[in-house]
Amino acid sequence: AQSVTQPDIHITVSEGASLELRCNYSYGATPYLFWYVQSPGQGLQLLLKYFSGDTLVQGIKGFEAEFKRSQSSFNLRKPSVHWSDAAEYFCAVGELSGGSNYKLTFGKGTLLTVNP
């Protein structure tokens, strides 16, 4: 079965600083990988996805992530963090379910705090 590890439970950065959130996955085949963000009291919103092709993918809100097969990693990055980026971030891997849909397995999440 697939699994996702986010080794950092909580990260604090200063506004304007760069950010990298780590994600490692375990999956036998070529993975479908995702990053979602959750603001307090809200559901999850998709930031970006990797299905195939270019290993550096761009997402919304200035985020990007790089797929590294050799390291089984899909780290999320942003060059300059804004206070509004404070939220919880979830990495996920997708697996075919029921023949035509993908079920997602999520990591435990990384809580991002942004200091002014």
Added chain:
Amino acid sequence: ETGVTQTPRHLVMGMTNKKSLKCEQHLGHNAMYWYKQSAKKPLELMFVYNFKEQTENNSVPSRFSPECPNSSHLFLHLHTLQPEDSALYLCASSQGTGLYTFGSGTRLTVV
């Protein structure tokens, strides 16, 4: 508005009560999901429905009973819950790509 609507937003119920959570999407998606989100634990997939048919039950206790009358609506019927069932219950839908649209969730407290 995310396109997936969950009601109620908050629910407090006793262990002997029966209640239902509702999820509705009008995005034309064919798959709907229930996830449980507890503090300090990963999101747990509970049920998957594809074109109204249940395709996955992730060893969920029978006190949770899902219902999917059509591709736009999904319910989670609750009865004789335990305090450890208190959590945020998230509904999501997708069109077969893993690109989920989530609702805002129902915060359930079992007393």
